[in-house]
Amino acid sequence: MTSLDDLPLRDDLRGREPYGAPQLDVPYALNTNENPYPPSERLVKALGEAVMDVAGTLNRYPDRDAVALREDLAAFLNADTPGVGLTAARVWAANGSNEILQQILLAFGGPGRTALGFEPSYSMHPIITEVSGTRWIAARRDEDFGIDPARAVAAVAEHRPDIVFLTSPNNPTGTALPLETIEAVAGAAPGMVVVDEAYGEFRRAETPSALTLLDGHPRLIVTRTMSKAFAMAGTRLGYLAADPAVLDALLLVRLPYHLSAVTQAVARTALAHREELLGGVNALRRERDGLVAWLRGAGFEVADSDANFVLFGTFPDRRRVWENLLERGVLIREVGPPEWLRVTIGTPEEMAAFRTGLRQSRGGTAPHTPRPDSVGDIKESQ
Numbered sequence: 035m036t037s038l039d040d041l042p043l044r045d046d047l048r049g050r051e052p053y054g055a056p057q058l059d060v061p062y063a064l065n066t067n068e069n070p071y072p073p074s075e076r077l078v079k080a081l082g083e084a085v086m087d088v089a090g091t092l093n094r095y096p097d098r099d100a101v102a103l104r105e106d107l108a109a110f111l112n113a114d115t116p117g118v119g120l121t122a123a124r125v126w127a128a129n130g131s132n133e134i135l136q137q138i139l140l141a142f143g144g145p146g147r148t149a150l151g152f153e154p155s156y157s158m159h160p161i162i163t164e165v166s167g168t169r170w171i172a173a174r175r176d177e178d179f180g181i182d183p184a185r186a187v188a189a190v191a192e193h194r195p196d197i198v199f200l201t202s203p204n205n206p207t208g209t210a211l212p213l214e215t216i217e218a219v220a221g222a223a224p225g226m227v228v229v230d231e232a233y234g235e236f237r238r239a240e241t242p243s244a245l246t247l248l249d250g251h252p253r254l255i256v257t258r259t260m261s262k263a264f265a266m267a268g269t270r271l272g273y274l275a276a277d278p279a280v281l282d283a284l285l286l287v288r289l290p291y292h293l294s295a296v297t298q299a300v301a302r303t304a305l306a307h308r309e310e311l312l313g314g315v316n317a318l319r320r321e322r323d324g325l326v327a328w329l330r331g332a333g334f335e336v337a338d339s340d341a342n343f344v345l346f347g348t349f350p351d352r353r354r355v356w357e358n359l360l361e362r363g364v365l366i367r368e369v370g371p372p373e374w375l376r377v378t379i380g381t382p383e384e385m386a387a388f389r390t391g392l393r394q395s396r397g398g399t400a401p402h403t404p405r406p407d408s409v410g411d412i413k414e415s416q
C-alpha cells in the first residue's frame with residue numbers, strides 16, 4: 035500500500051493535517067457558525083427554477099467574470115452599508131471566501147513573502163497562507179481579544195508583512211474592531227490589508243463596516259461570504275470589495291470559469307430573496323445577546339460578540355465539557371484559547387437544548403476564574 039510518505043509531496047506540506055471540523059450527525063449542530071434557518075419552500079422553488087433555467091446551457095462555459103452576480107453583490111453591499119457606492123468593478127466573487135483568500139495569497143503572497151495575523155483568529159488564515167508558500171507571522175490579540183492600535187502598528191512596522199489579516203468580527207472570539215484600528219494598520223502596512231468580515235451582517239448597530247474605509251485605501255480588501263448570515267453555506271459563494279486594481283491582480287491567478295453557472299444562478303436568486311434570507315439575522319442577534327446574559331448570570335466568562343457565536347469559559351478541562359455536551363446531542367466547537375469553548379447561535383429550541391446540556395454537564399467542571407493568563411499559546415479557530 036502506498037502511503038503519503040511514499041509520494042513526492044512538497045516538503046513544506048509534509049506532516050500537515052487537513053482541515054477537519056468534525057461533521058457529525060447530531061440533533062444540535064452548533065459548531066460551524068452556519069445559519070440554522072433553511073430556505074423557505076418558496077425560495078427552494080425559486081432556486082430550483084433558477085437551476086432549471088441554466089441547466090439547458092450547461093454545455094457552455096459560464097460567464098467567466100460573473101458580472102451580473104457582481105452587480106447584485108454590489109447592490110447588496112450598498113444597502114448593507116449606505117454611502118459606500120460600490121459597483122461591479124470593485125466587487126469580486128469566488129467559491130466561498132476561502133477561495134477569495136486563496137486568490138489574494140496567490141496574487142500578493144508566495145515564496146519569500148509573509149502574511150501577519152492577530153491570534154486567536156480564524157484557523158484558515160495561516161493554513162491558506164502557508165499552503166501558498168507564504169510565511170505566516172502570528173501576532174497576538176490583547177487579553178480582552180481586541181487589538182490595541184499602537185501594538186498593531188508596532189507589529190506591522192517590525193515585520194513589514196506583505197499581507198495583514200484583520201478579522202472583524204473575529205472568529206472565534208466575536209470581537210469587532212473599531213475603524214481606528216483598521217485605519218491605523220492600513221496606514222502603517224507596506225502591503226495589502228485584508229479585513230475578513232465573514233460575520234459582518236451580525237455586527238451590533240453601533241459597529242461600523244470597514245467598507246466605509248475603501249475610498250482612499252487602495253490596498254484595503256474587505257471580504258464577505260454568503261455562508262453565514264445569508265444562510266447559503268452550501269452554495270459556496272464568497273466575495274470581496276476593493277479597488278479595481280486589486281481585481282486586475284486577482285484575474286491573473288483565478289482559474290478560468292471558477293464560478294459555475296449553477297453557483298452564479300443560485301447566488302443571484304438568493305440575493306434577490308435577501309429579505310427572507312437575512313430575516314433571521316435579527317432573531318439570531320437577540321438569541322446571541324440573550325445567551326451572553328444567561329452565561330454571565332450562570333458565572334461563566336463570555337467574550338462580547340458581534341457575530342453568530344459566543345466564546346465562553348473558562349474550563350480547566352474543556353474537552354470534558356465538550357464531550358458531555360456531545361453525549362446529549364449538542365455539538366459545539368473546541369477551539370481558540372485553551373480553556374474556552376465556542377457555541378454557534380441556533381434556533382431558540384437548539385439554544386434551549388444547549389443550555390440544558392451545559393447545566394447538566396457542568397458537574398465538576400464549574401468555570402473557574404481568573405482566565406488563562408496566556409492568550410498567546412492559542413493557535414486556532416474556525
Ligand SMILES: *Cc1c(COP(=O)(O)O)cnc(C)c1O
Pocket residue numbers: 067129130131132133156201204205230232258259260261267270271272416
Ligand atoms: C466561515 C468563515 C469564512 C468563510 O467561509 P466560506 O464559507 O469559505 O465563505 C471566512 N472567514 C471567517 C473568519 C470565517 O469564520
